[in-house]
Amino acid sequence: MAIVVKLDELLHNRRMTLTELAEKIDITLANLSILKTGKARAIRFSTLEAICDVLGCQPGDLLEYRGG
Amino acid sequence: MTKGKSAALPIAYVVLRILIVLNWFYGAAILALVAFTFVNEPWFMRAIDIPTGTDPRPIMMGLRAIAALGILAVPLNHLILTRLLRIVETVGRGDPFVVVNAYRLNAIAWALLVLQLLSMLIGAIGKSIASKEFPLHLDAGFSVNGWLAVILTFVLARVFAEGTLMREDLEGTV
Numbered sequence: 001m002a003i004v005v006k007l008d009e010l011l012h013n014r015r016m017t018l019t020e021l022a023e024k025i026d027i028t029l030a031n032l033s034i035l036k037t038g039k040a041r042a043i044r045f046s047t048l049e050a051i052c053d054v055l056g057c058q059p060g061d062l063l064e065y066r067g068g
Numbered sequence: 069m070t071k072g073k074s075a076a077l078p079i080a081y082v083v084l085r086i087l088i089v090l091n092w093f094y095g096a097a098i099l100a101l102v103a104f105t106f107v108n109e110p111w112f113m114r115a116i117d118i119p120t121g122t123d124p125r126p127i128m129m130g131l132r133a134i135a136a137l138g139i140l141a142v143p144l145n146h147l148i149l150t151r152l153l154r155i156v157e158t159v160g161r162g163d164p165f166v167v168v169n170a171y172r173l174n175a176i177a178w179a180l181l182v183l184q185l186l187s188m189l190i191g192a193i194g195k196s197i198a199s200k201e202f203p204l205h206l207d208a209g210f211s212v213n214g215w216l217a218v219i220l221t222f223v224l225a226r227v228f229a230e231g232t233l234m235r236e237d238l239e240g241t242v
Contacts, residue, residue, distance in 0.1 A: 031242045041240025 004064045007036045010055050025050035077160055084153045091149060095142035102135045119201040130197035134206070137186050137193075144179045144186075151176050167232045173225035180218045187214065 011018060018036060022029045027047060034040045035047075048059055055062075105112045105128065116131070118124045151172040158164045191209025198204035 027242070034240075035242040039240070040242045041237050043242050047242055 002066055003038075004066055005035055005038050005040070006062055006064055007032075007051070010057060010062060014055055016055070021051070021054060024054045077156060080156050081153070081160070084149055084156065088146065088149045088153070091142055091145045094145075095139055098135050098138045098142075102132060102139070105132060105135075117202075122199075122201055127197050127202060130193050134190050134193050137190050141183060141186055144183050147179045148176050165228070165232050165235050167229065170225050170229035170232055173221060173228055177218060177221035177225055180214070180221055184211065184214045184218055187211065 007018075011021060018032055019029055022032045025032075025047070027050070035043065043063075048062070051057075051062060052059060109128065113124050113128070118127055155164065155169050155172055158166060158169055187208045188210055191206060194204050194206040194208060
């Protein structure tokens, strides 16, 4: 997939676990895992907003387009 | 409509199972009838009351052709009924919006289309052998409702396919 989710990197930088993030943004760990591993087909604006809010980042910090 | 309270599903399941068996009996009965027309042709001609002085050969040929087309309908009916039964089973399991049901509906639509063509052919043969002396009234021929059912089933198959894709997208949305 050309869109890469850099959730792992962001969590590592903020010393936060996936479980902690899941609790804070009220999303199941399973769904967040799907997002982290790049298996998600789409991401809701509400999810994006919640993640950016908790991690204090911009959508561009979470998603990256890798062409080719 | 409330889930779990409708009797339509179990009724449909039982009726479809009965129809699957009846369809094969229907096929066997027609086959036996055709065979009998060869075994005892004079008795058969008397039974269907072919008027004296009328050439029985075109009538017999026409009736045998109609019967043969009727036998062709048996596997098509079987295809429709079994596919429908599988769809009903998926509804019973609570997961009907699967891509395989779209394929099943598409197969049903094609079978219905062939059945309509067979019906028109049977109607045409019936008309060609019917006369004032030998009136033949067959419930066959062009049917607006039949063709509407064909179109409806093709459309439903497409709707199912699109719906399944949409569901897959929704399930992959976080």
